[in-house]
Amino acid sequence: MSKLLRTAMLFALLLALHFTVRPLLQWRVAPDFLVIAVLLAAVRVRPGVAALIGFFTGLMADALSPAAFGAAAFSLSVVGFGASWLKAVFFSDNVVLHAFFFFVGKWAFDILFLIVARQHDIFELMTQVVLWSPLAAALTAVTGLLVLMLFRGMLEASPT
Amino acid sequence: MARAVRSGSRVDIAILIVCGLLALLGAVMPLPTRDAIAGALQRTLAAPLLSLQKRSERARSAFVERDRLTASVDSLALRVTALAQLEAENERLRGLLVLGSRLGRNFVTADALHGQGLGDKHTLLLTVGAEGGVKARSAVVTPDGVVGTVAAVNPSTSVAIMWSHPDFRVSAMSADGTTFGIIAPHLGGDSGCEEEDALDCAEPDRFLLELRGVAFRDALKPGTQILSSGLGGVFPRGVAVGTVIGELKTPEPWSRTYMVRPAVRPQDVSNVIVLDPAWTTQNVASHWSSPQSADSAVRMIVGAGDSLRRQAAAAVAARQRALDSIAAALATPVAPALLPGDTAARRIPQATVPIRPMPRARPDTARRPPARRDTTRPRPSP
DSSP states (O other): OOHHHHHHHHHHHHHHHHHHHHHHHOOSSOOOHHHHHHHHHHTTSOHHHHHHHHHHHHHHHHHHOGGGTTHHHHHHHHHHHHHHHHHHHHOOSOHHHHHHHHHHHHHHHHHHHHHHHOOSOHHHHHHIIIIIHHHHHHHHHHHHHHHHHHTHHHHOSOOO | OHHHHHHHHHHHHHHHHHHHHHHHHHHHSOHHHHHHHHHHHHHTTTHHHHHHHHHHHHHHHHHHHHHHHHHHHHHHHHHHHHHHHHHHHHHHHHHHHHHHHHHOSSEEEEEEEEOOSTTOTTEEEESOOGGGTOOTTOEEEETTEEEEEEEEEOSSOEEEEETTSTTOOEEEEETTSOOEEEEEEOOOGGGTOOGGGGGGOOOGGGGOEEEEEEETTOOOOTTOEEEEOSTTSSSOBTOEEEEEEEEEOOSOSSEEEEEEEESSOGGGOSEEEEEOGGGGGSBOHHHHHSOOOHHHHHHHHHHHHHHHHHHHHHHHHHHHHHHHHHHHHHTOOOOGGGOSSSHHHHHSOTTTSOOOOOOOOOSOGGGSOOOOOTTSSOOOOO
8 A cells, every 4th residue: 555545544534533533522622633634744745735735624624614714724734834844854753853743733723723713802812822722732742642653654654 | 956946845835825825815705605615615525524523413412411311310210219208298198188178177287296215106296286276185197097196285286195005095896886896006915015015015016906895796807997986085986997907816705806907007197187076076987988089178178278368358357447447436547558467556556545456366176165075975885
């Protein structure tokens, strides 16, 4: 099975998890499988492709929550592009670095999303950015590490 | 090579810019357009994701609903547990209503509190005393039958002994009125329980009755209903006492003794009726046996309550008329608003017009003067 196909399967799995686990849990702080999927895909493709992956993934998310239509697409495009661009700078097999990567990716996504969506006043925005987003980013980082450990064999490949 | 890398970077940046602009365009476009695009995506590309999300939310709702249902079932089970007690209490109170409606007068209802102390096992503390019209040696009954007699009367409470008390006796007869005897508690003499220890005697047959002194010629079959005979001046004739279980072998050669299952179980006694001694001359057998639905009894009680309300209104009107006449005599207008209640009476100068307090309505008709006991009339020989 080609590496691309395996990555696509994992991507689809994470996409499905995002739309099943989160509605099931309905936690205030929940892992973001979309960010994990985009980040895992982004580090294996060119920045432009990563931006496209982020855009279309975000478009799917926006389609299911039209109130903030476009916000997820914009945020995931930027996060995907940034992840793909940064991976050439410092991406390695270090676990802590992976966790930091997921953490920063999710936090950046939340900040961009909240700014573009314009659904909160400044106090709610700051509360979300300073309190809830870091917690969600930490949980996403832990979940991302678990995904990496579970599917290490599937993802073993040199970055493009 | 370097040019190719640079050109690739430009393409990537261009793609990012295009993606970003498209996304921002989606964010600022009019709501109907956004909804149309979102709807189209939901029907096509995002349809599987939407289906997954719906199923997850449904599963979540099922979990939440299950928890809620579990809590509901638990609380319902708890309520059902208490419901049996409520049903029993309801039945007892309905029985009291029926009996009260049949008696109509000369009785007092009371809560019966079971004694908790040593030696109090066979006594009841009634929540009504002399102030409520209870008199010593009054009969204590329930809709099921004989409970006991009042032994001591205090102003607001009274103490009754139940039929299981060693001192309890009641003159009894078979339901057809042909066989007479004396009902006494079965003290478990066969199992070595002496009368002086009877208060603490707890054999299973301790809570049975004996019909003693039945003439040897009168044989009673098991299942025969035993009623009070009206002799003795305490219980009226016809109150259910129990049912014959069988004959008890005794050394007495000229009389028979029967074991009787009591009509009232002591543990079931919680609300009782204390009959005024005036009832001792009456035959109340029909009150304990005539079929009458509880609903009609409740209607009668409610009707009685309405008549009491009408009486109270009439009393207020009479008071109004009296005050009006007084005011007319004094040429002092009396404000109608002040009339109801005692405040109007207080407004009128006491020195000039002494107002006698209105006689209070009697709380219960059981305060009526006692009728003569049936000891004065010739008694039929048993």
